[in-house]
Amino acid sequence: MISRREIIDLLNCRDPEIISDLHRRAADIKLRTIGPKVHLRGLIEISNICRKDCLYCGIRKGNTLCERYTLTDEEVLTCAKHAYAAEFGSVVIQGGERTDSIFTKRITSLLHRIKRIGDGALGITLSLGEQSAEVYKDWFEAGAHRYLLRIETSDPDLFRKIHPDDGYHSYERRIEALMDLKSIGYQAGSGVMIGLPWQNTQHLASDLLFLKEMDFPMIGMGPYVPHDDTPLTIITNSDPGASFPSVAERLELSLKMISLLRILVPDINIAASTALEALHPKGRIMAIRAGANIVMPNITPSDYRKYYNLYDRKALLLEDLDLGEAEIGFGEWGDSLHFNKA
Ligand code: SAH
Ligand code: SF4
Numbered sequence: 001m002i003s004r005r006e007i008i009d010l011l012n013c014r015d016p017e018i019i020s021d022l023h024r025r026a027a028d029i030k031l032r033t034i035g036p037k038v039h040l041r042g043l044i045e046i047s048n049i050c051r052k053d054c055l056y057c058g059i060r061k062g063n064t065l066c067e068r069y070t071l072t073d074e075e076v077l078t079c080a081k082h083a084y085a086a087e088f089g090s091v092v093i094q095g096g097e098r099t100d101s102i103f104t105k106r107i108t109s110l111l112h113r114i115k116r117i118g119d120g121a122l123g124i125t126l127s128l129g130e131q132s133a134e135v136y137k138d139w140f141e142a143g144a145h146r147y148l149l150r151i152e153t154s155d156p157d158l159f160r161k162i163h164p165d166d167g168y169h170s171y172e173r174r175i176e177a178l179m180d181l182k183s184i185g186y187q188a189g190s191g192v193m194i195g196l197p198w199q200n201t202q203h204l205a206s207d208l209l210f211l212k213e214m215d216f217p218m219i220g221m222g223p224y225v226p227h228d229d230t231p232l233t234i235i236t237n238s239d240p241g242a243s244f245p246s247v248a249e250r251l252e253l254s255l256k257m258i259s260l261l262r263i264l265v266p267d268i269n270i271a272a273s274t275a276l277e278a279l280h281p282k283g284r285i286m287a288i289r290a291g292a293n294i295v296m297p298n299i300t301p302s303d304y305r306k307y308y309n310l311y312d313r314k315a316l317l318l319e320d321l322d323l324g325e326a327e328i329g330f331g332e333w334g335d336s337l338h339f340n341k342a
Helices: 004-012 016-034 073-085 101-119 133-141 156-161 171-184 201-213 231-238 247-264 274-279 283-289 314-318 337-341
Strands: 037-040 042-047 090-095 123-127 146-148 187-190 218-223 269-272
Touching: 004 016, 004 201, 004 247, 016 247, 042 073, 073 090, 073 101, 090 101, 090 146, 101 123, 101 133, 133 171, 146 218, 156 171, 171 187, 201 247, 218 247, 218 274, 247 269, 247 274, 247 283, 269 283, 274 283
Parallel strands: 042 090, 090 123, 123 146, 146 187, 187 218, 218 269
Antiparallel strands: none
């Protein structure tokens, strides 16, 4: 086991040999616990319309510079069929948060239609923000079995600093939504952003212990990547107290976080986040070498990708999936071993 003190020391450590050792130890645990494979989730970014205003996010409601789109049902189904044909095994439907019934019912009907592809062959993960327990239940019954909802940071004070104080962005509500997902029976995934303004290695150590304590079977953690047209960028440009780590430091911290989590909870699914690739062209391969076992190739139609800018990801638009030496579990759902045990 690894103590909070050791976690903080490793997060602060700049010795390349110790860091390589940490990644090797995590990759070894991954290999021994869940085997050599990496599993894929085809990522479908269904819409960038969002009712929320998270201060860090480029598709927040208040960003009038963001051009909005929503994929048609046919476009989503074409993506899902593509994922099936490419033997990705699973899809993730991600988008801005919308709670109106036109949207939530549309998702229910889409889930039924995706389930018919290959007779239920595709695993389906949703990532559509906070919804009522009823909506989560409808979607579960329609065939979604995994749901991603990051806590973003486990520290309630830091959470308040990166979200507006308007009654719609609450740490407590986020926890409640995560508990609903678990009790309905989803494999609930969560995670945090790494390298946020005001965040230090004590916060990050607490994040890791929180994610372990909450017993999530899957985790996606990635670096904070600033977006020019967001309030958080304006704040960090004007307030020296709100500085955040450099690109190289955020990359290093993110990879260490993946390794530390793998050591803390060996049998969970850990995603190599797409945001890593915005920092380094080989970001996702580095994450796999550091202990991650899930990759989410973007299969959104290319005409729309440029509008789904959660963060500045110009580098990502030409994305080409190169996972180096990794062995891929084609055609498999790649569910979390941790969940199956629970
Ligand atoms: N609306 C849904 C899903 C889309 S956002 C939701 O919020 O859950 C998915 C994730 O993108 C968020 O959880 C957040 O962690 C991440 N994200 C948003 N803006 C980001 C930024 N500037 N840098 C890094 N990650 C960001
Ligand atoms: Fe909306 Fe998600 Fe962005 Fe928040 S992080 S503004 S909920 S898309």
